[in-house]
Amino acid sequence: FPSHDKHLDALTFLNKAYQISPNDIIIVGNEAFCHWRLGHYEDAKRFYKIALEMAKSEGDQEGAMYYEEQIQEMDQQIDNK
DSSP states (O other), X not given: OOOHHXXXXXXXXXXXXXXXXXXXXXXXXXXXXXXXXXXXXXXXXXXXXXXHHHHHHTXXXXXXXXXXXXXXXXXXXXXXX
């Protein structure tokens, strides 16, 4: 995985992209992933929940299952803090 600094750099760009296009599930998912890699579990969970709702509204069952699993992973990370 890229270094911590690369995730911070990516998050800067993703935050800007999210402001421009908050309904883009790819941006939302990548935002969640960067927060996860940086240890920002609450933020990661928040973005994974947004992505989950987007996947459900698009009828993307596979995506919804993935995001549900990620949310469970974030719950475990939060509980283990």
